[in-house]
Amino acid sequence: MSAPEPIIEVDGVTTVLGGHVIHRDLDLTVYRGEVVALIGGSGSGKTTLLRLLLGLEVPQAGSVKIFGHPLGRCAARDLERVRYRWGVLFQNGALFSALNVFDNIALPLRELKSVPPDLVKPLVMLKLAQVGLKPDDAFKRPAELSGGMVKRVSLARALILDPQLLFLDEPTAGLDPDSAKQFVKLLRRLREELELTVVMVTHDVDTLFAVVDRVAVLADQHIIACGPLAEVARMPHSFVRNFFLGHLERCAEEDVKRFRLSLDDTSDEGGVPAVLRGEAVS
Numbered sequence: 001m002s003a004p005e006p007i008i009e010v011d012g013v014t015t016v017l018g019g020h021v022i023h024r025d026l027d028l029t030v031y032r033g034e035v036v037a038l039i040g041g042s043g044s045g046k047t048t049l050l051r052l053l054l055g056l057e058v059p060q061a062g063s064v065k066i067f068g069h070p071l072g073r074c075a076a077r078d079l080e081r082v083r084y085r086w087g088v089l090f091q092n093g094a095l096f097s098a099l100n101v102f103d104n105i106a107l108p109l110r111e112l113k114s115v116p117p118d119l120v121k122p123l124v125m126l127k128l129a130q131v132g133l134k135p136d137d138a139f140k141r142p143a144e145l146s147g148g149m150v151k152r153v154s155l156a157r158a159l160i161l162d163p164q165l166l167f168l169d170e171p172t173a174g175l176d177p178d179s180a181k182q183f184v185k186l187l188r189r190l191r192e193e194l195e196l197t198v199v200m201v202t203h204d205v206d207t208l209f210a211v212v213d214r215v216a217v218l219a220d221q222h223i224i225a226c227g228p229l230a231e232v233a234r235m236p237h238s239f240v241r242n243f244f245l246g247h248l249e250r251c252a253e254e255d256v257k258r259f260r261l262s263l264d265d266t267s268d269e270g271g272v273p274a275v276l277r278g279e280a281v282s
């Protein structure tokens with residue numbers, strides 16, 4: 001078997017914001033096809049780490065490589081090319097309130113001008129369906145959407161350029177348990193269909209159990225561990241202990257498998273049309 005291909009390589013990063021050291025000597029590697037969750041206390045620097053990976057913050061020391069390109073040192077044109085290979089769902093959804101759902105999702109396509117104008121509509125409507133929204137939703141403004149719908153629209157926008165890498169910042173925060181479950185099922189399916197590599201910040205234990213391959217823990221200004229759920233959950237660190245309090249008995253590999261199977265068993269598919277699930281429609 002060939003060696004796993006690193007998609008993200010963070011090496012010895014120090015980040016200083018407003019005179020405060022947020023990260024010190026932080027390392028993280030994410031491989032192609034993985035779903036890696038980033039967990040850590042509020043204010044520990046998770047969003048800032050995502051912003052570093054997106055080239056929106058520049059580290060004071062160390063290096064960040066995405067798809068093998070060093071972010072700080074690659075030419076503007078190379079950086080642009082790398083940027084179009086990832087999609088981002090920001091912590092607050094970050095939809096433009098003046099634009100309707102259709103125009104929000106179409107924005108990256110129109111900015112990039114990579115497809116002829118007459119293809120924009122079918123592509124946007126396809127993504128809308130893929131995230132389980134109805135065609136009518138395309139004409140709503142962000143203020144008219146529920147929290148779960150905002151997440152779905154943001155996800156559709158993040159997926160519009162068919163990225164290989166997806167960054168999600170708290171994708172299920174603020175959703176009721178049922179909407180969160182639907183969202184997680186949607187992610188599981190998209191991950192399989194689109195062969196995505198995903199980096200996801202989350203506080204939600206069920207999301208971890210449902211989709212994640214490895215868990216990276218950000219504490220004390222760096223990644224103190226990055227490994228399988230069962231391994232990380234048993235770390236003696238106080239943040240990790242509190243995070244998994246009451247959930248340790250679910251962490252064994254067999255229990256995680258059983259939980260994932262139980263999600264697959266439930267019939268509700270979150271509104272995704274059968275044709276997009278690869279099922280025959282009569």
Ligand SMILES: Nc1ncnc2c1ncn2[C@@H]1O[C@H](COP(=O)(O)OP(=O)(O)OP(=O)(O)O)[C@@H](O)[C@H]1O
Binds near residue numbers: 042045048
């Ligand atoms: N632009 C900025 N200037 C100065 N300090 C900042 C800036 N952005 C973030 N910080 C600080 O950096 C620290 C980490 O913030 P960050 O948003 O990365 O935390 P987080 O782990 O994502 O937290 P949460 O779980 O609450 O979203 C916080 O102390 C925050 O106040």
Ligand SMILES: [Mg+2]
Binds near residue numbers: 046091
């Ligand atoms: Mg954050």
